Amino acid sequence: MATARLVRLCPSRLPSPTPPPPLLSQTLRHLSTTTEPDAAARPPASRRRYPPPRPHEFSKPSEFIGSWTPAADPRQALSRLDRLHRDYKKHMKQARAEYSYDMELMRIEKQRKDDARREAVRLANEERKKAKVAAAETRAAERKVFEEELRQTLLKERQQKFEFWKAKEELREKKKADKEELLRRQSSEWIAEENLERRVLEAIIDTTPL
Known part of the structure; x- marks a missing residue:
């Protein structure tokens, strides 16, 4: 009787299969597939401003979901649980x-885009600097041409003023010569300056009666 009672009590004392831990259940639920969103909730294709996105590739159903079945033998249950843990870790x-x-690919792509952006900024800065240098050279050339034209204009004006002054002096000398010639013609006799006193005395002494 004691033996029969011991036999009846032994199965109740054996450890029952333990359910998987909560973290394992949450992870398995997270790895499971999700249902595709309702097509009616999507906006019409005609109203989209951008091209439709690529079809999403859903992951395959997880093999861990629903893979646990209770076993009669506790040792077999523990062995299966250990194997399930190993598969989960793997x-x-x-x-x-x-x-x-994937993160490394994203980092490399971001690095490539950043390098391309920096290269574009560098090229734009170089083009801007070249444009500034070319504009400065153009302004310098234009300023040089303007200064040369101004110098030529000033020289021309100075030459014109000199020619005008020269013509004016020549005209004055000509008028003076014409006036002297007129005086010489109007005088009956031209008396030199050294003979002026002698001729005056002669005129006083040798008077001619009327």
Whole structure:
């Protein structure tokens, strides 16, 4: 009787299969597929301002969902649970590796875009500097041409003023010569300056009666 009672009590004392931990359940639910959004909620294709996005590739259903079945033997249950944990760790390791690979690709793409943007900014700055240098050279050439034209204009004006002054002096000398010639013609006799006193005395002494 004691033996039968011991046999009846032993199954109740054996450890029952433990359910998976909450973190495992949450992770398995997170890895499971999600339902595709309702097509009626999407805006009409005619009203879209941008091209439609690429069709989303949903992940395959997780093998861990619904894979646990209770076992009669506790040892077999523990063995299956350990195998499930190992498979889960392996799957998570692979998922982390894929995530790291995707993040590295994103980092490389971002680095490439940043380098391209910096290169574009550098080229734009160089073009702007070249344009400034070319504009400065053009302004310098125009200023040089303007200064040369101004110098030529000043020289021309100075030459014109000199020619005008020369013509005026020549005209004055000509008028003076014409006046002297007129005086010489109007005088019956031209008396030199050294003979002026002698002729005056002669005129006083030798008077001619009327």
